[in-house]
Amino acid sequence: MKLVGRMNRAAKLELGVRNPRNGEVDYFISPPGADQVLEQCGHMREAQVAWRSAGLGHRIEVLQAWGKSLDAHRSRILESLAADTGRMRESAMEIDAVVSSIERWCRWAPELLAEPPERTAAVPFVHLRGASVPYPLVGVISPWNFPLLLSLIDAIPALLAGCAVLVKPSEVAPRFMRPLRQATAALPVLSKVLVFVEGAGETGAQIVNYVDLVCFTGSVETGREVANAAAARLIPAFLELGGKDAAIVLADANLELSTAAILWASVVNAGQSCLSIERVYAAAPIYDDFVRMLVERARSLRLALPDFESGEIGPIINEHQAEIIDSQLRDAIARGATVRCGGMIEVHGGGLWCRPTVLTGVDHTMKIMTAETFGPVIPVMSFETVEEAIRLANDTIYGLSAAIFAADEREALALAPRIEAGAVSINDAGLTAVIHDAEKQAFKFSGLGGSRMGSASIRRFVRRQAHLIKKVEATDPWWFGR
Amino acid sequence: MKLVGRMNRAAKLELGVRNPRNGEVDYFISPPGADQVLEQCGHMREAQVAWRSAGLGHRIEVLQAWGKSLDAHRSRILESLAADTGRMRESAMEIDAVVSSIERWCRWAPELLAEPPERTAAVPFVHLRGASVPYPLVGVISPWNFPLLLSLIDAIPALLAGCAVLVKPSEVAPRFMRPLRQATAALPVLSKVLVFVEGAGETGAQIVNYVDLVCFTGSVETGREVANAAAARLIPAFLELGGKDAAIVLADANLELSTAAILWASVVNAGQSCLSIERVYAAAPIYDDFVRMLVERARSLRLALPDFESGEIGPIINEHQAEIIDSQLRDAIARGATVRCGGMIEVHGGGLWCRPTVLTGVDHTMKIMTAETFGPVIPVMSFETVEEAIRLANDTIYGLSAAIFAADEREALALAPRIEAGAVSINDAGLTAVIHDAEKQAFKFSGLGGSRMGSASIRRFVRRQAHLIKKVEATDPWWFGR
Numbered sequence: 020m021k022l023v024g025r026m027n028r029a030a031k032l033e034l035g036v037r038n039p040r041n042g043e044v045d046y047f048i049s050p051p052g053a054d055q056v057l058e059q060c061g062h063m064r065e066a067q068v069a070w071r072s073a074g075l076g077h078r079i080e081v082l083q084a085w086g087k088s089l090d091a092h093r094s095r096i097l098e099s100l101a102a103d104t105g106r107m108r109e110s111a112m113e114i115d116a117v118v119s120s121i122e123r124w125c126r127w128a129p130e131l132l133a134e135p136p137e138r139t140a141a142v143p144f145v146h147l148r149g150a151s152v153p154y155p156l157v158g159v160i161s162p163w164n165f166p167l168l169l170s171l172i173d174a175i176p177a178l179l180a181g182c183a184v185l186v187k188p189s190e191v192a193p194r195f196m197r198p199l200r201q202a203t204a205a206l207p208v209l210s211k212v213l214v215f216v217e218g219a220g221e222t223g224a225q226i227v228n229y230v231d232l233v234c235f236t237g238s239v240e241t242g243r244e245v246a247n248a249a250a251a252r253l254i255p256a257f258l259e260l261g262g263k264d265a266a267i268v269l270a271d272a273n274l275e276l277s278t279a280a281i282l283w284a285s286v287v288n289a290g291q292s293c294l295s296i297e298r299v300y301a302a303a304p305i306y307d308d309f310v311r312m313l314v315e316r317a318r319s320l321r322l323a324l325p326d327f328e329s330g331e332i333g334p335i336i337n338e339h340q341a342e343i344i345d346s347q348l349r350d351a352i353a354r355g356a357t358v359r360c361g362g363m364i365e366v367h368g369g370g371l372w373c374r375p376t377v378l379t380g381v382d383h384t385m386k387i388m389t390a391e392t393f394g395p396v397i398p399v400m401s402f403e404t405v406e407e408a409i410r411l412a413n414d415t416i417y418g419l420s421a422a423i424f425a426a427d428e429r430e431a432l433a434l435a436p437r438i439e440a441g442a443v444s445i446n447d448a449g450l451t452a453v454i455h456d457a458e459k460q461a462f463k464f465s466g467l468g469g470s471r472m473g474s475a476s477i478r479r480f481v482r483r484q485a486h487l488i489k490k491v492e493a494t495d496p497w498w499f500g501r
Numbered sequence: 502m503k504l505v506g507r508m509n510r511a512a513k514l515e516l517g518v519r520n521p522r523n524g525e526v527d528y529f530i531s532p533p534g535a536d537q538v539l540e541q542c543g544h545m546r547e548a549q550v551a552w553r554s555a556g557l558g559h560r561i562e563v564l565q566a567w568g569k570s571l572d573a574h575r576s577r578i579l580e581s582l583a584a585d586t587g588r589m590r591e592s593a594m595e596i597d598a599v600v601s602s603i604e605r606w607c608r609w610a611p612e613l614l615a616e617p618p619e620r621t622a623a624v625p626f627v628h629l630r631g632a633s634v635p636y637p638l639v640g641v642i643s644p645w646n647f648p649l650l651l652s653l654i655d656a657i658p659a660l661l662a663g664c665a666v667l668v669k670p671s672e673v674a675p676r677f678m679r680p681l682r683q684a685t686a687a688l689p690v691l692s693k694v695l696v697f698v699e700g701a702g703e704t705g706a707q708i709v710n711y712v713d714l715v716c717f718t719g720s721v722e723t724g725r726e727v728a729n730a731a732a733a734r735l736i737p738a739f740l741e742l743g744g745k746d747a748a749i750v751l752a753d754a755n756l757e758l759s760t761a762a763i764l765w766a767s768v769v770n771a772g773q774s775c776l777s778i779e780r781v782y783a784a785a786p787i788y789d790d791f792v793r794m795l796v797e798r799a800r801s802l803r804l805a806l807p808d809f810e811s812g813e814i815g816p817i818i819n820e821h822q823a824e825i826i827d828s829q830l831r832d833a834i835a836r837g838a839t840v841r842c843g844g845m846i847e848v849h850g851g852g853l854w855c856r857p858t859v860l861t862g863v864d865h866t867m868k869i870m871t872a873e874t875f876g877p878v879i880p881v882m883s884f885e886t887v888e889e890a891i892r893l894a895n896d897t898i899y900g901l902s903a904a905i906f907a908a909d910e911r912e913a914l915a916l917a918p919r920i921e922a923g924a925v926s927i928n929d930a931g932l933t934a935v936i937h938d939a940e941k942q943a944f945k946f947s948g949l950g951g952s953r954m955g956s957a958s959i960r961r962f963v964r965r966q967a968h969l970i971k972k973v974e975a976t977d978p979w980w981f982g983r
Contacts, residue, residue: 123623140936141605145929147939150918243735250728250738253721253949258735280971428970435968436632447627447971454622457629457967467735469951470965483952485939486917488910489762489929 034190034219039105039334042369046102048193050218053225059214060156060185060229066211067155067183073208075132078179079125081209086121088202089114095198096167103166103192105370106323106333109288113168120175120455124477128179131477137488146488151481153181154255158230160223160245162237163191163336164291164393167199172455173234173257173471174213180480183212187226189237190219191337224248227256232480234471235259236293239416239464246467257468257479259461261391262293262419264440265412266448268309269405269431270302272424276446278312281397284422284449286320286375289333290395291340293465294420296448297392299399300408306401310379313397314359317375324367332395334370341371344394348376351387351398356380361395383414391417405434413439418462422448439463442472516672516701521587521816524851528584530675532700535707541696542638542667542711548693549637549665557614560661561607563691568603570687571596577680578649585648585674587852588805588815591770595650602937603657606959610661613959619970628970633963635663636737640712642705642727644719645673645818646773646875649681654937655716655739655953656695662962665694669708671719672701673819706730709738714962716953717741718775721898721946728949739950739961741943743873744775744901746922747894748930750791751887751913752784754906758928760794763879766904766931768802768857771815772877773822775947776902778930779874781881782890788883792861795879796841799857806849814877816852823853826876830858833869833880838862843877865896873899887916895921900944904930921945923952 027033027049035044051059070078089096093114100110137148157177161170166188174184188196196215203210216222220241227233227248235245236259249256266284268277284296301309321330335341345364352358361376378398381388387398402408412421420442425431428445435443441459444450451459451472458473460466469479507529509515517526533541552560571578575596582592619630639659643652648670656666670678678697685692698704702723709715709730716739717727724742731738748766750759766778783791803812817823827846834840843858860880863870869880884890894903902924907913910927917925923941926932933941933954940955942948951961 140932141938142932142936145932145936147936148914149940152918152921152944239735243733246732246735247729250732251725253725253728253740253742253946255949256732260735432630432968432970436634436966439634440966441964442967442969445968445970447969450622450624450627450969450971451967454624454627454629454969456623457969458631458965459967460964462634462964464735467737472967473965475965482923482942482944483940483955483957484918484922485924485933485941485954486914486927487924487929487932487936487939488914488927489932 036190036193037338038102039336040368040370042371046194048190048217050222051216056216056222056225057229059216063183063185063212063214064155067181070183070208070212071153071181075128075179075181078181079128081206082121082175082178083125085203085206085209086118088205089118092198092202096195096202099194099198100167101327103163103194104333104336106288107327108331109165109333113165116168117171120172123456124175124179127474128176128477131474132180132481140487144490146490148486148488150484150486151180152484153481154231155183156230157182157184157480158226158233159184159186160226160233160235160237161186161188163189164288164293166192167195169236170215173476176477177480178209178213180477182232182480184214185226185230186213186215187218187223188215190217193217228252230254233257242466255468255479257471258466259293259471260464260466261417262465263297263389263391263415263417264294264420264422264449265415266296266299266422266424267408267412267434268299268301268305269423269425270304271426272305273426273446274305274309274312277424278309278316280424280446280448281422282313282316282375285397286317286332286395287449287452289335289373291336291393292449292452294449294451295393296397296422298388299397300402300411301399302408303401303403306399310359310377310399313399314377317360317377317397320375322367322372322374324372332372332375334372335364335394338371340393341373344373344392344396347387347390347392348396351378351381351385354385356385356387356398383411389415409434409437416464419465420444420449420451420459441465518672518675519820520584521818522850522852524853528676530672530699532704533698538698538704538707539711541698545665545667545694545696546637549663552665552690552694553635553663557610557661557663560663561610563688564603564657564660565607567685567688567691568600570684571600574680574684578677578684581676581680582649583809585645585676586815586818588770589809591647591815595647598650599653602654605938606657606661609956610658610959613956614662614963622969626972628972630968630970632966632968633662634966635963636713637665638712639664639666639962640708640715641666641668642708642715642717642719643668643670645671646770646775648674649677651718652697655958658959659962660695662959664714664962666696667708667712668695668697669700669705670697672699675699710734712736715739724948737950737961739953740948741775741953742946742948743899744777744947745779745871745873745897745899746776746902746904746931747897748778748781748904748906749890749894749916750781750783750787751905751907752786753908754787755908755928756787756791756794759906760791760798762906762928762930763904764795764798764857767879768799768814768877769931769934771817771855773818773875774931774934776931776933777875778879778904780870781879782884782893783881784890785883785885788881792841792859792881795881796859799842799859799879802857804849804854804856806854814854814857816854817846817876820853822875823855826855826874826878829869829872829874830878833860833863833867836867838867838869838880865893871897891916891919898946901947902926902931902933902941923947
């Protein structure tokens with residue numbers, strides 16, 4: 020994004036935000052100064068003490084009420100999210116996903132945060148108990164592709180665990196914060212421990228300097244900066260970074276199913292999803308049929324122009340990302356790739372768009388097969404042996420997720436653990452976008468830290484404290500007698 | 502340690518190692534070049550593939566056989582460890598702890614690494630399965646205070662999880678590696694995936710550059726360097742760093758028990774333990790009695806001179822650490838502290854020694870109350886209210902562990918979660934030194950990452966992979982219909 024600034028009446032710099040449907044800068048945000056961020060953190064640390072000590076039952080009640088408030092503010096949040104991202108259907112999905120995740124976490128939390136009963140230790144006369152001590156202040160730095168969902172996916176379990184959470188959404192898609200704040204203001208207790216702050220990279224860097232744990236979702240480049248800043252302070256950093264998810268289609272796979280699933284997992288949100296399928300390896304015997312059917316399906320999808328409802332494919336949200344997609348397509352074409360459909364960035368009414376694109380004649384010398392594209396682009400290669408398919412799928416710096424299509428589910432399950440990625444969809448693709456209850460971790464440069472998905476996620480926000488209780492009122496402590 | 506070098510016959514630099522009992526450089530190590538470390542890592546990655554695929558049952562058999570081999574080599578390992586550290590009793594404890602931890606992990610691993618059965622997801626027609634994929638190559642960088650135990654505490658669960666483990670013990674206490682290698686060579690399969698390498702900081706830095714996960718035990722300063730290097734590569738770093746553990750003695754505590762426990766938790770291994778008690782807060786009404794009894798007990802302990810068995814207190818292992826202890830004692834005395842016993846570094850036969858030292862008249866302006874001492878020094882302050890005691894205990898950059906003594910265990914347990922530390926011993930001190938089955942995490946600058954203790958430890962060495970299986974052979978993937 021090209022940053023556009025203006026001074027407001029208080030002579031403070033505001034950052035302009037581009038509208039992805041018309042390219043106009045029609046919204047402004049006011050990043051706080053470092054002193055304001057620090058002050059905010061101080062207030063939140065104070066509020067967290069009461070939030071923690073009020074107990075889980077109270078926190079569940081507050082979050083359930085917040086879920087209702089989000090529902091009540093649904094139309095305004097949806098409108099803002101659609102303005103942020105230029106698409107409507109995925110915006111509605113984001114709201115649904117957040118509301119249902121609040122319900123899910125409120126249901127799960129009591130069991131997940133319960134302490135096991137006191138037990139005896141391996142050493143005589145000593146009993147053990149555990150306690151979970153929340154990190155007081157969690158920082159969340161979230162991206163522009165699913166602005167609402169990814170700003171809250173870590174915040175919700177962290178709040179239930181007893182943390183205060185300071186969230187900085189991306190400066191590219193910040194409009195949703197206003198109605199979200201209104202929905203949160205209905206719960207005064209919550210609005211002291213869940214705070215949204217506007218800003219760009221500078222504000223994100225300040226947050227990492229003041230919190231006790233940071234969750235970051237975004238690029239590998241920025242993720243590494245966050246990891247470095249966190250390492251310098253010796254605080255945990257949970258990173259969810261890029262992906263270059265591969266789909267492997269075996270010779271006996273159902274081609275109707277695999278072309279439909281791969282297409283949708285590649286083009287939903289116009290491919291602006293870390294877990295979108297970005298490359299396909301199809302077995303040589305079915306390669307031609309696969310490509311033909313995929314192209315046919317891809318051609319049937321329309322750009323959502325002139326209205327949100329006119330088609331399935333929204334605009335490219337971030338101008339800078341459109342440049343990356345364009346450059347990767349040009350690189351592939353220059354190196355001999357064949358465009359079977361789509362194939363370029365189109366400008367319509369000031370917005371930047373990309374039709375579902377299928378490429379053949381590609382190989383791993385091309386950026387389109389190795390670098391994250393974050394667009395609705397599906398390059399397809401053929402393979403001769405399963406070993407070759409596995410090797411190609413693992414020939415990447417990323418390891419987020421993958422998909423395998425096979426007639427025999429057992430064959431796919433035998434291959435899955437050989438794929439260096441945190442999640443493998445079998446006979447479907449991108450399932451982690453909708454299934455959040457499966458524990459998974461990123462491999463390689465796709466991330467760092469415990470699983471954001473599944474019930475284990477909430478334990479990332481508490482530190483385990485052991486209580487070791489000497490039960491005998493003897494004068495001799497354990498050390499004597501050794 | 503002052504590094505003493507010499508060239509060996511192959512014109513390669515060797516590092517001299519000081520003997521802590523006589524101060525003489527009587528042992529040399531040969532750090533490998535970076536190319537040799539890289540080559541070693543390559544061999545280990547190859548061996549890890551077979552180690553992982555051979556299955557847990559095989560790995561348990563190999564580790565149990567290794568435990569027997571360690572027992573068979575016990576006298577040589579003990580001799581080398583005693584030469585490394587200048588003390589005998591704690592060396593025997595180290596071997597016992599390692600052998601019993603092998604047994605414990607072999608018993609625990611099958612349940613801890615088992616996958617739950619396939620289950621249905623929250624989305625129709627999708628089933629979930631999990632897999633655990635070990636990090637191929639784990640690096641361990643371990644310290645000189647418990648050279649054997651701390652080089653293996655992470656290595657044993659990592660090996661069972663299916664990783665290969667490259668260990669670099671401290672250059673200050675490397676003698677034990679030779680008999681340990683001999684004990685390991687009896688198991689050729691194991692010696693390909695468990696390798697010990699000699700070297701100082703440079704070798705440690707090379708290891709962080711080549712492995713997939715690093716475990717470090719040592720100082721905050723070096724730990725931060727490890728964290729930074731790991732962050733740059735986006736690999737997990739599990740850090741166990743310093744401590745400044747506090748003991749709080751309430752007015753109604755049993756003074757026989759508390760003085761005995763605190764003394765031993767402070768002076769075992771001559772205080773060279775991260776979880777030794779390094780400061781005491783005693784309630785004002787019992788302060789004088791507490792100090793009198795503590796000093797009396799401390800005076801009864803003797804230096805282990807001239808022989809290992811002549812007393813309880815061994816030498817200061819690391820020359821550099823003796824300088825730190827000396828400087829902290831001088832600082833405290835200059836600022837008005839009173840030495841009740843001990844109080845200085847003594848030189849005997851070339852070794853550096855420190856008698857159990859009790860200080861009064863101390864406060865938090867003195868380094869002895871805020872910086873890690875790593876010596877048998879017990880500064881004692883009085884407090885008026887429990888709130889003051891908690892505040893003083895938390896007034897530290899560290900958060901490793903702590904101890905509370907009280908007549909009523911429930912009172913102590915109510916205070917424990919307010920102590921910012923990963924473990925709290927109740928009516929005993931330093932219990933985590935001997936009890937390894939309680940999950941705990943470091944607070945503040947005492948460390949980073951999941952619990953090294955307790956059954957959760959082994960899960961640090963595998964990444965969770967989710968398998969999301971579409972069960973219906975329908976042509977419509979999940980995405981349709983939304």
